Amino acid sequence: MRLLTKTTLNLLSISLFIYLFGVIAFYYSLRIQVDSNVNKEMEKRKNSIVRQMEEAHSSVSQPPNRNEIVIVTPVDKAIPKDRYADTLIFNKEEQRYQLFRQLGFSETVNKQPYYIQIYKSLEETDSLIVSIITTMTALVILLIITLLIVNRYSSRLVWKVFYDTVDKVNRYDLNTHEEFTLQDSDVKEFADLNRVLLTMTERIKNDYLNLKEYTENASHEIQTPLAIINSKLELLLQSGEMSEKQYKALADAYEASIRLSKYNSTLILLAKIENKQFPESKKVSPEDIINTLLENLDDLIRSKKLEVVKRLLPDVTLLMNPYLAEMLIVNLVKNAVRHNVKGGKLIVELGESFLRISNTGPDHPVDKNLLFKRFYKSSSSPESLGLGLAIVQKICALYGFEVGYQFEGQMHCMTVNFGQNKSGTITNNGFV
Amino acid sequence: MKILIIEDEKTLSDAIVEYLDGEGHLCEVVYTFEEAVEKIELYQYDCMVVDINLPDGSGLDLIRLIKKRSITVGIIIVSARNSLDNRIEGLEIGADHYLTKPFHLAELNAHLKSIHRRISFNGSNELVLNEIKLIPEEHRAFVLDKELVLTKKEYELLLFFISNKNKIITKAGLAEHLWGDHMDAADSYDFIYTHIKNLRRELLKKGCRDYIKTIYGLGYKFDIT
Numbered sequence: 001m002r003l004l005t006k007t008t009l010n011l012l013s014i015s016l017f018i019y020l021f022g023v024i025a026f027y028y029s030l031r032i033q034v035d036s037n038v039n040k041e042m043e044k045r046k047n048s049i050v051r052q053m054e055e056a057h058s059s060v061s062q063p064p065n066r067n068e069i070v071i072v073t074p075v076d077k078a079i080p081k082d083r084y085a086d087t088l089i090f091n092k093e094e095q096r097y098q099l100f101r102q103l104g105f106s107e108t109v110n111k112q113p114y115y116i117q118i119y120k121s122l123e124e125t126d127s128l129i130v131s132i133i134t135t136m137t138a139l140v141i142l143l144i145i146t147l148l149i150v151n152r153y154s155s156r157l158v159w160k161v162f163y164d165t166v167d168k169v170n171r172y173d174l175n176t177h178e179e180f181t182l183q184d185s186d187v188k189e190f191a192d193l194n195r196v197l198l199t200m201t202e203r204i205k206n207d208y209l210n211l212k213e214y215t216e217n218a219s220h221e222i223q224t225p226l227a228i229i230n231s232k233l234e235l236l237l238q239s240g241e242m243s244e245k246q247y248k249a250l251a252d253a254y255e256a257s258i259r260l261s262k263y264n265s266t267l268i269l270l271a272k273i274e275n276k277q278f279p280e281s282k283k284v285s286p287e288d289i290i291n292t293l294l295e296n297l298d299d300l301i302r303s304k305k306l307e308v309v310k311r312l313l314p315d316v317t318l319l320m321n322p323y324l325a326e327m328l329i330v331n332l333v334k335n336a337v338r339h340n341v342k343g344g345k346l347i348v349e350l351g352e353s354f355l356r357i358s359n360t361g362p363d364h365p366v367d368k369n370l371l372f373k374r375f376y377k378s379s380s381s382p383e384s385l386g387l388g389l390a391i392v393q394k395i396c397a398l399y400g401f402e403v404g405y406q407f408e409g410q411m412h413c414m415t416v417n418f419g420q421n422k423s424g425t426i427t428n429n430g431f432v
Numbered sequence: 433m434k435i436l437i438i439e440d441e442k443t444l445s446d447a448i449v450e451y452l453d454g455e456g457h458l459c460e461v462v463y464t465f466e467e468a469v470e471k472i473e474l475y476q477y478d479c480m481v482v483d484i485n486l487p488d489g490s491g492l493d494l495i496r497l498i499k500k501r502s503i504t505v506g507i508i509i510v511s512a513r514n515s516l517d518n519r520i521e522g523l524e525i526g527a528d529h530y531l532t533k534p535f536h537l538a539e540l541n542a543h544l545k546s547i548h549r550r551i552s553f554n555g556s557n558e559l560v561l562n563e564i565k566l567i568p569e570e571h572r573a574f575v576l577d578k579e580l581v582l583t584k585k586e587y588e589l590l591l592f593f594i595s596n597k598n599k600i601i602t603k604a605g606l607a608e609h610l611w612g613d614h615m616d617a618a619d620s621y622d623f624i625y626t627h628i629k630n631l632r633r634e635l636l637k638k639g640c641r642d643y644i645k646t647i648y649g650l651g652y653k654f655d656i657t
Contacts, residue, residue: 223512224441227534231447234537237600237650238451244648251602251650258604261534296611299585299623330613 067121078106365407465489506547536605593654
């Protein structure tokens with residue numbers, strides 16, 4: 001629930017509650033007021049009736065006013081006290097009950113006690129009260145509605161900065177190298193929020209850059225010691241007589257060090273792609289790369305007895321960095337060969353704006369979310385670095401290509417969609 | 433062959449010298465750009481191993497300097513930078529090979545050998561080792577003057593073995609030499625085994641002695657001792 005809706009609802013429920021009580025209290029206070037007025041009026045009437053009776057020998061002329069009824073009854077004994085009450089009287093003409101105020105009192109005129117009742121219609125005052133309450137209700141409702149609308153619009157204005165901030169934070173990406181700026185606000189809370197956010201992102205960015213720089217430096221610096229380790233181990237191998245056990249230990253160390261340098265150079269490559277350190281683009285022919293590659297992988301393909309199907313549209317060119325183009329295709333094809341089954345199939349399709357590499361493999365789809373993760377390895381090839389598809393994804397992001405995975409008809413398909421971006425321009429929002 | 437090694441990392445240059453030792457080369461080592469320029473001005477070398485990142489300059493500039501003075505020398509670049517641009521630039525300005533650190537010493541040695549063959553016989557040459565004769569230009573190999581029937585990979589394998597004779601060559605080094613970066617080491621070991629098996633069979637069939645020795649799980653040795 002939005003904050004605005006929440007506050008509005010609170011406001012609305014409380015004001016309705018208060019209004020309800022207000023109306024009830026108002027009604028009763030009006031009622032009391034009206035009753036006391038009527039009582040006073042009837043008091044006056046009482047005096048005039050008594051005077052009239054004394055003068056006119058106990059007879060009272062009915063008032064012309066339909067709102068008033070006077071009933072005079074001779075009684076044996078006078079009641080000492082006046083009695084006020086509300087009562088309903090059936091109106092024969094209008095066929096309905098009407099509310100009357102009644103005053104009953106006793107008076108002795110010419111030694112004869114009478115019980116006299118005065119009825120005064122409350123119809124008019126009642127309708128007055130109703131109309132007052134109605135008008136008031138209408139006014140209050142109008143007031144509330146106006147308040148709500150004004151509140152809504154002013155909130156929109158006030159909260160605009162906030163929503164802008166949320167949107168910007170949401171889209172914030174450390175990799176885009178874009179300046180992170182927020183709108184100024186004259187609302188203290190929002191200004192505080194923006195200030196805190198700016199400080200925070202600045203700190204995060206610095207930390208991130210430091211970390212990245214550290215990693216990159218470390219990776220570069222590691223290359224030379226690794227070269228030394230490798231060459232020294234290689235020398236050690238040549239040194240002559242060694243026991244099988246020693247050779248074995250040496251072999252393991254050598255393998256591990258080579259593996260480490262492979263990891264390292266791949267990580268450097270990933271970092272370089274991220275930093276857009278491959279700026280210059282040339283026209284490259286994916287077809288040539290694919291043909292050379294398949295030739296190079298001939299041993300692997302033959303050993304797995306793979307059936308290779310090439311459907312390459314001739315003269316397709318891409319404007320991109322030649323090295324990255326090669327890395328992209330090499331990693332996709334290598335992946336398709338490695339995870340293939342013996343006697344399986346490998347289909348390489350190249351169209352005007354897409355490259356699709358399909359291969360047979362395990363008969364269940366791979367988890368898409370894990371596929372492009374660094375160091376994700378399927379159990380079938382524990383020796384692989386697990387960085388191939390991460391490289392593919394980075395390169396695609398750099399050039400605005402779309403890369404997707406489908407599992408169709410027992411074939412695992414990796415599709416790279418070159419899209420509109422055949423110009424080789426590096427997209428700014430490449431890293432999502 | 434006289435070789436100048438320009439590499440600021442002393443331990444690494446030591447390792448290179450030690451590996452090349454006993455191959456009949458005369459190796460000199462310098463650690464800086466300045467020293468390298470001095471040496472080039474004073475002496476004549478057959479081959480140079482140049483590191484791109486030197487403390488006081490770029491190896492690429494050194495190569496440009498050499499080319500400007502029209503000095504004939506084989507050049508192998510070794511660099512920690514594995515970028516295509518560096519590689520292309522290096523080769524364009526006249527280097528013969530570009531090796532990325534970390535590299536296999538056997539690989540460096542094979543490249544030096546090929547440069548050596550080129551400069552000592554002006555390209556047209558035969559490589560003779562006991563009963564084996566190679567004509568690298570034509571990619572042909574003979575045993576006792578009978579031509580061997582070899583695939584491209586088997587031929588490359590034989591040449592690599594002969595270039596690094598009497599040395600243990602690791603499987604990883606072989607894999608990188610044969611397939612470059614295209615195949616992961618672990619994938620390629622089986623194929624190395626197959627290729628070696630075929631090569632050995634062909635050599636033996638043509639009457640060659642069995643020089644190829646398997647060293648435990650480690651690699652192979654072309655042992656002519």
